[in-house]
Amino acid sequence: MASVLEVRGGKPLTGEIFVRGAKNLVPKAMVAALLTEETSTLRGVPQIRDVEVVSELLQMHGVDVDYQQEEGELTITPGSLTLPDPIQVDALAGSSRIPILFCGPLLHRLGEAFVPDLGGCHIGDRPVDFHLKVLEDFGAVRTSTPHGMHITAPKGLRGKPVRLPFPSVGATEQTLLTAVMAKGFTELSNAAMEPEIMDLIAVLQKMGAIISVDMDRTIRVEGVDKLHAYRHTALPDRIEAGSWASAALATHGDIFIRGAAQKDMTTFLNYFRKIGGAFDVQDDGIRFWHPGGELQAAVLETDVHPGLMTDWQQPLVVALTQATGLSIVHETVYENRFGFTDALRGMGANIQVYRECLGGLRCRFGRQNFYHSAIIQGPTKLKAADIVVPDLRGGFSHLIAALAAEGTSHVAGIDIINRGYEHFMQKLSKLGADVTMQS
Ligand code: EPZ
Numbered sequence: 001m002a003s004v005l006e007v008r009g010g011k012p013l014t015g016e017i018f019v020r021g022a023k024n025l026v027p028k029a030m031v032a033a034l035l036t037e038e039t040s041t042l043r044g045v046p047q048i049r050d051v052e053v054v055s056e057l058l059q060m061h062g063v064d065v066d067y068q069q070e071e072g073e074l075t076i077t078p079g080s081l082t083l084p085d086p087i088q089v090d091a092l093a094g095s096s097r098i099p100i101l102f103c104g105p106l107l108h109r110l111g112e113a114f115v116p117d118l119g120g121c122h123i124g125d126r127p128v129d130f131h132l133k134v135l136e137d138f139g140a141v142r143t144s145t146p147h148g149m150h151i152t153a154p155k156g157l158r159g160k161p162v163r164l165p166f167p168s169v170g171a172t173e174q175t176l177l178t179a180v181m182a183k184g185f186t187e188l189s190n191a192a193m194e195p196e197i198m199d200l201i202a203v204l205q206k207m208g209a210i211i212s213v214d215m216d217r218t219i220r221v222e223g224v225d226k227l228h229a230y231r232h233t234a235l236p237d238r239i240e241a242g243s244w245a246s247a248a249l250a251t252h253g254d255i256f257i258r259g260a261a262q263k264d265m266t267t268f269l270n271y272f273r274k275i276g277g278a279f280d281v282q283d284d285g286i287r288f289w290h291p292g293g294e295l296q297a298a299v300l301e302t303d304v305h306p307g308l309m310t311d312w313q314q315p316l317v318v319a320l321t322q323a324t325g326l327s328i329v330h331e332t333v334y335e336n337r338f339g340f341t342d343a344l345r346g347m348g349a350n351i352q353v354y355r356e357c358l359g360g361l362r363c364r365f366g367r368q369n370f371y372h373s374a375i376i377q378g379p380t381k382l383k384a385a386d387i388v389v390p391d392l393r394g395g396f397s398h399l400i401a402a403l404a405a406e407g408t409s410h411v412a413g414i415d416i417i418n419r420g421y422e423h424f425m426q427k428l429s430k431l432g433a434d435v436t437m438q439s
Contacts, residue, residue: 005414007402008434009384013253017427018285019241019260020046020072021234023420025196027054027098028173029203029232033076034063034105035181036207038229045074045234046422053096060084060092061106081109086147090116097170100131104178107140107153116148125335130164130171137162138178138186159186159223166364167192167217167304173200179221180209186221193217194305195264199235206230238264239311240421243396245288246315249277250322250404254289255431262286267308271316274298275323297325297378301359302333314340314397320376321349322404327376330359335370340394343387347405350377381406389413392420399424403433410438 021044031054033040045051047069055065055074061084064077083106093099093116106113132142138157142149159182164171172192179186191197193213201211201219207230210222241260248255249272262269262281269279272288276295280287297320302310310333320327321344331337341351351374357366358373365372384407389395395416402409414437417424428435 003414004438005399005411006436006438007399007409007411009403009405009407009409011251011403011432011434012290013247013251013255013403013431013433015431016256016258017244017430018258019237020044020422022196022199022237022239023048023050024169024194024239025199026051026234028101028196028200029234030054030058030074030076031098031101031105032177032200032203032207033230034058034061034078034081034102034109035177035227036229037079039075039077040229041231042074042076043072043233044236045072046237048422049419050096050098053092054098056092057089057099057102060088061102078109081106083110083112083114086114086116086145089114090147097126100128101170101173101177103135103140103151104157104174107151107157107178108181111153113151114145114148115151128170130166130168131174134162134171134175135178138182157182159184159221161187161189164188164190166190169194169197172197172219176200176204176211176219176221179223180204180207180211181225181227182223184223186223188219188221189217191217191219192304194309195235195238203230203232206232235264236261238268239309239393241265241286242268242309242312243315243393243400243421244427245272245277245279245286246312246319247400247403248288249275249290249295249319250400252290253431254287256285256287258285260286267306268312271298271300271308275316275319277319295319295323295379297323297327297376299328299359301330301361303361304333310334310337311393313337314393315400317341317351317374317376318344318397318400318404321351321378321380321382321401323378325378327378328358329374329376330357330361330363331372332359332361332363332365335365335368335372338371338374340390340397341374343385343398344382344401347382347385347401348380349382349401350380351375383407384409386410387412389416392416396421
């Protein structure tokens with residue numbers, strides 16, 4: 001039975017917590033280690049489910065993985081690789097999209113790879129067509145099997161010009177992990193440029209890859225024959241930092257987030273300030289607090305980097321329920337990322353979702369049946385409710401709403417939050433939240 005968290009809301013969250021390595025970099029750096037037989041070391045690794053899943057996947061492929069949780073240090077030794085039983089991978093990978101990123105490294109090391117049907121949060125269809133097209137462009141051949149896809153590269157992998165239809169983070173990572181040891185040059189245009197992508201490029205460069213990045217979203221890779229081990233400290237998790245900052249705003253709190261980095265959070269900090277939040281950037285973290293008085297409604301549009309990251313949208317929407325006036329949010333990265341607002345309406349929030357593009361950005365979802373814009377009227381007093389967590393970021397947003405609401409809420413399926421928020425129960429307690437984990 002999924003755990004239920006009892007939340008006695010209405011108390012400001014105050015105190016200090018720390019964030020470690022980014023959930024959306026660490027698993028990719030772990031996969032990159034497959035590109036060499038040598039032992040790589042990754043530091044700042046958080047104890048989250050996504051890291052555990054990828055560790056188990058690596059071990060299924062014959063890789064030695066050792067994780068020192070206290071120090072946050074992970075050592076990965078991909079000596080002799082083997083392809084695991086597809087059924088085993090399928091059973092484990094149901095909760096992750098990372099397995100598809102194993103393709104490039106396994107094709108280079110073993111000449112074949114297996115990709116199960118993928119999991120991950122249900123925030124839209126989340127196809128992998130861009131990934132498969134990239135692999136085919138490099139010369140990979142795939143055949144469907146009952147549990148997923150078997151992929152080979154009969155003529156090897158050869159670099160070529162690749163253009164993404166959309167600056168997809170995953171497809172950019174797919175291209176990088178394949179191009180670094182493909183024959184010849186690869187020129188990737190319309191690439192994602194998120195900080196996590198740049199950190200993966202730093203990891204690959206440490207391994208011996210030759211990669212350059214132009215400001216016009218073009219990434220150029222010159223394939224090399226051999227790569228070596230890396231030692232790397234992962235960049236801090238800007239999404240976790242933004243989530244807790246939004247919690248400080250929604251609960252009238254004051255949280256110092258040790259490890260938060262201003263350079264990765266520029267657009268979030270701008271919106272946080274426009275809504276009326278206060279923040280102070282220090283050498284070792286950022287303090288976020290509600291300065292008192294009214295919060296102001298805002299117009300938000302999510303976008304690929306350097307725009308407002310889509311994963312910040314959901315926590316900010318909860319803060320906007322406490323802002324005076326009408327806020328508008330246009331979600332342009334995922335077509336179905338407002339499902340979590342159902343529960344907020346049940347708590348008294350005044351939120352209406354629309355199929356129209358309510359923003360200035362060109363969006364792929366206009367004139368279709370996707371409710372990807374929202375208007376939030378605030379402030380509304382949130383009432384406690386019994387909630388079931390829908391996905392990782394929506395789940396954390398429900399937690400914020402329960403913490404802000406007067407009364408006692410019960411949040412079921414809270415385990416999902418372990419996927420991306422390290423030790424969130426300890427952090428809640430440290431911040432003075434009045435919560436109890438039930439069975
Ligand atoms: C990564 O997902 C992150 N996950 C997401 O964070 C993040 O929201 C997203 O990038 C955007 O920044 C990880 O890194 C593990 P995409 P990813 O490929 O790579 C469409 C979280 O909670 N698309 O950039 O899967 C896709 O449907 C998660 O931490 C295709 O159409 O995202 C979406 O509309 C949520 N075909 C858009 O592109 C493809 O083959 C962006 O997806 C691939 C993507």
